[in-house]
Amino acid sequence: MLKTTAETILPEIDRAVEFIREQFAAARKLRAVVAVSGGIDSAVVLTLAVKALGAEAVTALLLPYGEQDMADAQLIAEFNGLTPDQILTLPITTIVQAAAATTTLATIGELGQINQLRLGNLMARSRMMVIFDQAKKLGALVCGTENKSEHFLGYFTRFGDEASDLEPITNWWKTEVRSAAQALKLPHQFLEKAPSAGLWQGQTDEAELGFSYEQADQVLAAWVEWSQTTTAAQIGMPELSEIATAAQVSSILTEQVLARVTQTQFKRQTPYRNETDND
Incomplete structure (x- = not known):
């Protein structure tokens, strides 16, 4: 069941804060770094990290590409009480351009259009390099910002975001992240803007996916519940109509969402490891 009310999401917020504290205690680390894009996921994670560790123990990394607007990223860092020396702006443009030149990125068709998917992957992986380098420098742990919806839909760059x-x-789920943002009383910008990975101008998650997160979450939550309540002898792909009915959406939409789950399964399993006994 989706947790979309203050009554249901507040205990989850408390558990997330405690999870952060436990992980830092186990790792014997005192500082966190969070890559802050200006989107709702990183805004929520930054806020949770501050609640768990205190503002003085958190560094926000702003990693723009080109002329990317980072005003909302700056806003959420200041909203959480971070001082200027805890808000680091480290442009990734030069790193990405160097990698693109090395890998001959802009080579599709006679017009030489840039392959946006490859460029987006380079951006995500360039950010990852900078984030972990700064974490090493500061003796910190990297707090990630992936939500359950992105995970099941495979909407992430492997070895990147x-x-x-x-x-x-x-x-x-993404809708629960939104509920958490409301409960945490984050600035309205984070509730109103369209979800975007910020990989190119005008890019939005939902335009790429072909459906909204609200729609996907209804299907995915129903599918997960079905999987958890099905006995081992019954496990298999459910009838689409069964999931669609539970999610209160069309069978066509249900098929689209679950097809995306199937198509991206490899992203959740790699790397494949040889676990055979070599004795």
Whole structure:
């Protein structure tokens, strides 16, 4: 069941804060770094980290590409009481351009258009390198910002934005992240803007996916519940109509969402490891 009310999400917020504290205690680390994009996921994670560790123990990394607007990222860092020396702006433009030149990125068709998907992957992985380098420099752990919806839909770059030391909201659906933002009383901008990975101008998650997170979450939550309540002898792909009915959406939409889950399964399993006995 989706937790979309203050009554249901507040206990989850408390658990996430405690999770962060436990992970830092276990690792014997005192400082966190969070890559803050200006989106709702990183805004919520930054706020949770501050609640768990205190503002003085958190560093916000702003990693723009080109002329990317980081005003909302700056806003949420200041909202959480971070001082200027805890808000680091480290542009990734030069890193990405160097990698693009090395890998001959802009080579599709006679017009030489940039392959946006490859460029987006380079951006995500360049950010990952900078984030972990800064974490090493500061003796910190990297708090990731992946949510459960992105995980099941495979909407992430392997070894890029999915890379972290801990993931405080990976058990929350996107709609639950929004509920948490409301409960945490984050500035209205974070509730109103369209979800975007910020990989190119005008890019939005939902335009790429072909459906909204609200729609996907209804299907995914129903599918997960079905999987958990099905006996081992019954496990298999459910009838689409069964999931659609539970999610209160069309069978066509249900098929689209679950097809995305199937198509991206490899992203949640790699790397494949040879576990055969070599004795």
